[in-house]
Amino acid sequence: MLIYASLSGAIAQLGERIPCTDEVVGSIPTGSTIFTMKDSISLIGMAGAGKTTVGKILSTKLSLKFIDSDHIIENLYGKTQQIIDTQGKQRFKALEEEVLLSIEFDKTLLSTGGSAIFSISAMEYLKESSEIIFLEVPFETISNRVGSFEDRGFVKNSQQSFREAYDERGSLYKKYADHIVGNNESVDKCVESVLSLFSN
Numbered sequence: 001m002l003i004y005a006s007l008s009g010a011i012a013q014l015g016e017r018i019p020c021t022d023e024v025v026g027s028i029p030t031g032s033t034i035f036t037m038k039d040s041i042s043l044i045g046m047a048g049a050g051k052t053t054v055g056k057i058l059s060t061k062l063s064l065k066f067i068d069s070d071h072i073i074e075n076l077y078g079k080t081q082q083i084i085d086t087q088g089k090q091r092f093k094a095l096e097e098e099v100l101l102s103i104e105f106d107k108t109l110l111s112t113g114g115s116a117i118f119s120i121s122a123m124e125y126l127k128e129s130s131e132i133i134f135l136e137v138p139f140e141t142i143s144n145r146v147g148s149f150e151d152r153g154f155v156k157n158s159q160q161s162f163r164e165a166y167d168e169r170g171s172l173y174k175k176y177a178d179h180i181v182g183n184n185e186s187v188d189k190c191v192e193s194v195l196s197l198f199s200n
Helices: 005-014 051-062 069-077 080-087 089-102 120-129 139-146 162-176 187-197
Strands: 041-044 065-068 108-111 131-136 179-182
Touching: 041 051, 041 120, 051 065, 051 108, 051 187, 065 069, 069 080, 069 089, 069 108, 080 089, 089 120, 120 131, 120 162, 131 162, 131 187, 139 162, 179 187
Parallel strands: 041 108, 041 131, 065 108, 131 179
Antiparallel strands: none
């Protein structure tokens, strides 16, 4: 698959390394490197799981470069729903895969789109390059947060209900996840739970 040179430039512009200025919970000193394995994190999960919100806070605390793959797609190709409406779901999934495979991980925190797990090659690449954390949220909570899935550029089979799509994705998220963290309460609690994974 061709990976356009423009992607690297776009990612370099959109990625932001945020200095660690806050005290991290527990015994982790400010500005320290606490990873025992990979030095990057990829967040996966449903739309409404809080990947972008949690990711930005984590990147600040860990001094990681924050990248949002949905933001890259939107800047390069347009909004998700627009791409799906005009070019189809398969075209959107191909563009998403292309963007994910072009990410250069180096102390990076990546927030992925909810449909990232439909690309085997992309997920294998993320698995090799980062610690994958699944932000797990109950369907009812996701529904309340998102409102209308149809306005979010949600990729699913035409015959599926949104609940069926949620269940299908849940199995795939768990398949690829190195860690599963719930985000059904406060954002701060979710962030602390993620930090605790790497504090030992």
